[in-house]
Amino acid sequence: MSRVLIIEDDTSIAELERDYLEINGFECEIAARGTTGLEKALNENFDLIIIDIMLPGMDGFEVITELRKKKQIPVIFLSARNSDIDKIRGLGLGADDYMTKPFSPNELVARVKAHIERFGILTRVSKSSLISAGSLVIDTDAHKVTVGGKEIQLTAKEYDLLVFLAENPNRTFSKEKLFDRIWGMDAIGDVSTVTVHIQRVREKINTETEKYIETIWGVGYRFNM
Amino acid sequence: MSRVLIIEDDTSIAELERDYLEINGFECEIAARGTTGLEKALNENFDLIIIDIMLPGMDGFEVITELRKKKQIPVIFLSARNSDIDKIRGLGLGADDYMTKPFSPNELVARVKAHIERFGILTRVSKSSLISAGSLVIDTDAHKVTVGGKEIQLTAKEYDLLVFLAENPNRTFSKEKLFDRIWGMDAIGDVSTVTVHIQRVREKINTETEKYIETIWGVGYRFNM
DNA sequence: TTTTTGTTTATAAATATTTTATAATTGTAT
DNA sequence: ATACAATTATAAAATATTTATAAACAAAAA
Numbered sequence: 247m248s249r250v251l252i253i254e255d256d257t258s259i260a261e262l263e264r265d266y267l268e269i270n271g272f273e274c275e276i277a278a279r280g281t282t283g284l285e286k287a288l289n290e291n292f293d294l295i296i297i298d299i300m301l302p303g304m305d306g307f308e309v310i311t312e313l314r315k316k317k318q319i320p321v322i323f324l325s326a327r328n329s330d331i332d333k334i335r336g337l338g339l340g341a342d343d344y345m346t347k348p349f350s351p352n353e354l355v356a357r358v359k360a361h362i363e364r365f366g367i368l369t370r371v372s373k374s375s376l377i378s379a380g381s382l383v384i385d386t387d388a389h390k391v392t393v394g395g396k397e398i399q400l401t402a403k404e405y406d407l408l409v410f411l412a413e414n415p416n417r418t419f420s421k422e423k424l425f426d427r428i429w430g431m432d433a434i435g436d437v438s439t440v441t442v443h444i445q446r447v448r449e450k451i452n453t454e455t456e457k458y459i460e461t462i463w464g465v466g467y468r469f470n471m
Numbered sequence: 472m473s474r475v476l477i478i479e480d481d482t483s484i485a486e487l488e489r490d491y492l493e494i495n496g497f498e499c500e501i502a503a504r505g506t507t508g509l510e511k512a513l514n515e516n517f518d519l520i521i522i523d524i525m526l527p528g529m530d531g532f533e534v535i536t537e538l539r540k541k542k543q544i545p546v547i548f549l550s551a552r553n554s555d556i557d558k559i560r561g562l563g564l565g566a567d568d569y570m571t572k573p574f575s576p577n578e579l580v581a582r583v584k585a586h587i588e589r590f591g592i593l594t595r596v597s598k599s600s601l602i603s604a605g606s607l608v609i610d611t612d613a614h615k616v617t618v619g620g621k622e623i624q625l626t627a628k629e630y631d632l633l634v635f636l637a638e639n640p641n642r643t644f645s646k647e648k649l650f651d652r653i654w655g656m657d658a659i660g661d662v663s664t665v666t667v668h669i670q671r672v673r674e675k676i677n678t679e680t681e682k683y684i685e686t687i688w689g690v691g692y693r694f695n696m
Numbered sequence: 697t698t699t700t701t702g703t704t705t706a707t708a709a710a711t712a713t714t715t716t717a718t719a720a721t722t723g724t725a726t
Numbered sequence: 727a728t729a730c731a732a733t734t735a736t737a738a739a740a741t742a743t744t745t746a747t748a749a750a751c752a753a754a755a756a
Contacts, residue, residue, distance in 0.1 A: 352655040395580060660704090663703085
């Protein structure tokens with residue numbers, strides 16, 4: 247669950263933003279003043295900040311400039327004036343964006359999502375979206391499979407099957423189980439389609455030396471890693 | 472052309488990495504010691520750093536901690552021990568990833584690619600209004616698209632669709648997802664409009680040699696970059 | 697109103713999936 | 727070892743699905 251801090255002095259706008267974001271699964275907090283906003287931003291953990299530039303006391307620029315000395319969080323600036331945009335650019339670093347008022351709440355939500363996703367890629371130390379074994383690499387974001395650096399084309403079902411096996415390496419799955427998992431519990435059809443698909447995936451990913459998918463006789467298939 | 476700095480004391484490993492990366496179009500530099508690595512990282516411009524954690528003198532953690540005070544560059548840590556992973560997490564910020572030895576050179580290349588692409592997107596979003604791929608250039612400030620220097624006219628929806636895909640290159644999006652993103656979460660309508668718009672954008676931006684938007688059968692569309 | 701843009705629909709084309717048939721392999725019993 | 731039954735591999739055919747394309751229709755803008 248992602249948390250968003252809204253720094254906005256106009257209560258009705260702040261609540262509109264909050265409502266839309268909450269409908270879309272974000273947790274929100276509102277700060278009505280720049281100083282309290284900065285304080286919250288520093289002491290709590292937010293994934294993104296939406297800040298109005300025009301604020302009483304400490305304005306949006308000051309808040310973010312100050313915040314940036316300590317933390318790196320994506321920020322969406324809200325401004326009524328186009329002239330502020332250049333100033334936002336000038337801030338440099340950070341995954342920043344801006345929107346001019348009036349804006350569509352849906353667009354705001356879309357941007358929040360996009361930024362959190364992108365920044366998430368950066369901050370989260372994760373094994374990103376890659377699965378690999380030997381010279382085989384699967385990029386689930388791109389929906390792309392390469393063998394020895396060369397892209398190979400898999401159909402949707404072939405891809406699903408390979409990803410499932412590769413995500414659960416060194417475990418043997420029966421054809422029935424594979425059918426249920428990939429085709430869906432309620433799917434009707436013969437398990438022999440699994441055999442055929444396994445065969446096609448093998449044709450495409452096997453190299454001279456590497457045989458990833460092993461047949462366990464009378465039992466099923468296993469992806470070795 | 473992207474530049475990669477390899478900080479690794481084992482020459483044979485470093486050269487293996489370099490060879491694989493150079494085959495894939497990256498320019499590499501090798502530093503055998505933490506101190507020289509840090510120096511290079513600070514004084515030259517690299518798009519990504521691959522660093523071994525165990526290094527003589529100044530170890531990988533120290534190098535990156537020091538570097539981070541000045542620069543924000545994606546880093547891939549190499550470690551032989553799983554116990555290092557928590558420590559990497561602790562570093563917090565930065566586009567970090569890690570791989571445990573022994574690793575597949577192909578996987579390394581894939582990760583390097585993924586990180587450079589993604590970090591590029593992030594910095595591009597905030598720093599510049601230009602997106603370009605091949606002879607296609609999108610100036611989001613001017614709201615103008617050119618192919619081979621010649622401006623082409625896109626309608627509003629066509630433009631939104633292209634920009635979204637181009638801002639998120641090398642990722643596959645389903646028609647439903649695209650519809651949600653471009654038309655709005657609550658929009659009603661058929662996803663076939665997406666198909667038609669993709670088609671129209673293609674007609675306008677495709678050249679003889681370049682096909683930017685790829686169809687991933689049964690899955691969706693992907694903007695290749 | 698006229699023009700442009702966006703959406704829906706219908707059909708053709710491309711591609712994927714499933715089924716089927718047959719061959720090859722493996723395991724087991726003789 | 728040999729024969730047999732069971733299981734899987736392989737190839738091809740049949741069927742189904744998905745996407746491309748064009749054109750009609752609707753909505754919005756000029």
